[in-house]
Amino acid sequence: MSIKKDVFGKTQDGGKAHLYTLKNKAGMTAVFSDYGATIVKLLVPDAKGKLEDIVLGYDNLEQYMKNSPGFGSFIGRHANRIGNASFAINGKTYELEKNDGNNNLHSGSKSFNKFIYDAEYYEDVDSSTIEFSRLSPDMEQGFPGNLDVTVTYTLTDDNELVIEYLAVSDKDTVVNFTNHSYFNLSGHASGSALNHKVWINANQFTPTDDNLIPTGEIADVEGTPMDFRTAKTIGRDIDADYKPLKQGNGYDHNYVLNHETTDVELVAELIDETSGRKMEVFTDTPGMQFYTGNFISGEAGKDGVTYNSRDGVCFETQFYPNACNTPNFPSSIIKAEQEYEYVTIYKFTTI
Template sequence: MSITKKIFGKMPDGTQVDIYTLKNSNNMSVDILNYGGTIVSILMPDKNGKIADIALGFDDIKRYMENDAYLGALIGRHGNRIEAAEFELNGKVYELVKNDGNNHLHGGKVGFHNVIWNVEIHEENGAEKLVLTHTSPDGEENYPGNLNVKVEYSLSEDNELKLDYNAVSDKDTVVNLTNHAYFNLSGHASGDVLKHQIYINADKFTPVNDECIPTGEIKDVKGTVMDFTKMSSFAEGIASGDEQIVYGLGYDHNWALNTNGNINEVACELYEPQSGRAMQVFTTKPGIQFYTGNHLNENVELIGKNNTVYNKRTGLCLETQFFPNAMKHKNFPSPILKANETYHYVTIYKFLNK
């Protein structure tokens, strides 16, 4: 696997934005920006060898800066929602910005999706990997601790895109890093994703209220529209009128994975029958957010690559994570990172044809 670099554009202050291409020998490649650690494109063949770009993204940096959909970006310090934009840690209440109604979403206004990451290319076992680093200062977005973050991207000859997340803080803090790539296995310009099928290796999910905030309940999926324990279509669930679907305006929920942190066990699989493309997700995280692009093109028209309009449900996200709102519910896995301890989680997206 090799990595090449070229200029993508410039920030308003003149800072150069670079795009890095990770490529293997199977006609697969992934483009990643140093701005937000953003996945811009994923090129892969279908079952007949036809190559398409299966990730939603933009052609220029201006659109990324204006983007409120987090297309392809690294998310931090805390991915997903925090109720009432506050949490209590060690007896102190930390008030955060309210950027999702009354709640805090995806790290706030100065989230990791908005920063220029430092980038190095490292070689390991004859293959190159992209190493992104960033320091979030103590008090940024009112999160405690100087947080040093490292995220490594690599693409294997087995078509595995690996994201290796690491972080260390000098104070107790909360961390929940993820990536917000939008996938459409038919191709980013092919329309909605409602013909896709999904398998989620989870017997339980976390129900939400009408603000899409988990209530603290961990509920069985059996007999509900949240049951994807067998590969199945989700279009019917979206059209069901189920209360959870109404609250999320589609699927925008967290599943409690059965995998218990085992990186070798499939946590989730996405499949698109016409192209034959499939994507398996492996992770050491305890949860995964399945989001069906319910808010795409909602407030600002999203003009993506090649002047493609990204409408509602033209892409979906599979965000590996701690459960949303975990600081409010002690029965959820904890996102607390103790001072000088190492946060380390791995997620792999494996691409294949069936």
């Protein structure tokens, strides 16, 4: 295992950003930045051993400082949408930025992907780890509580990227972290991902209104285009005449994961028969937003590539959207001094 640190650039306020490159014995390489605790590159071998960068992203810091699609982003304090950009805790209402119509998306225009983190890194016999941390002060983004935040990325010799989220607040607050990487297992520059096959271990999903806020209903996927319990290509049903798909312009939906235990479990797979790459998703979060990059349009990315709609797909492990305002959903509200601790693993193999 090896870890290398390089300068990435300076932010507008003079902060220094760096790149950290982790490489395992199989050649898999992961590149992260302390700007946003961002995943910048993931080079993964195909069935013939050829390495390819399989996440969408940018070449320079300036682009990551904008990054409206959220490429590679660590999202917090609250990933996904909060209805009416407000929530109440202990009888007090907190108002957030309305950056998605009347709603709050990914905590506002300055999510956790727009801050510089303290970084520590270390190597083990069969893995290497980088840990990003910072203190999110009370009322940052409109959320109560001083929140100690840590996101840890570990690259193992088994071609696993292990993401561990940890947070503790000194006040009752809302926490819902995720990673917003867009995957294309044929390579980030290969265009549409609609020929990839997806399997999701979920019998149900959470339907939304036209503004993509969950209605509170938990609906069965049985007999609908939302059903991925048997692997199928993303493109097979994505343009079906089905209300949830029309609302999201494709898949942009939270799945209610079939957890047998409270441990980390296999919840989804992404398969690319062209390259032979396969990605397995493991997590202990209750939900996962499956998003097919429907709103990417002419985005200038790495290596001079222009990304467009559905060129990459996200598997955002999380609490359900608007859970803080929906009593029948697993709650995204944590008590003061209660640990928020969840794990997601992206494991890469070949078919």
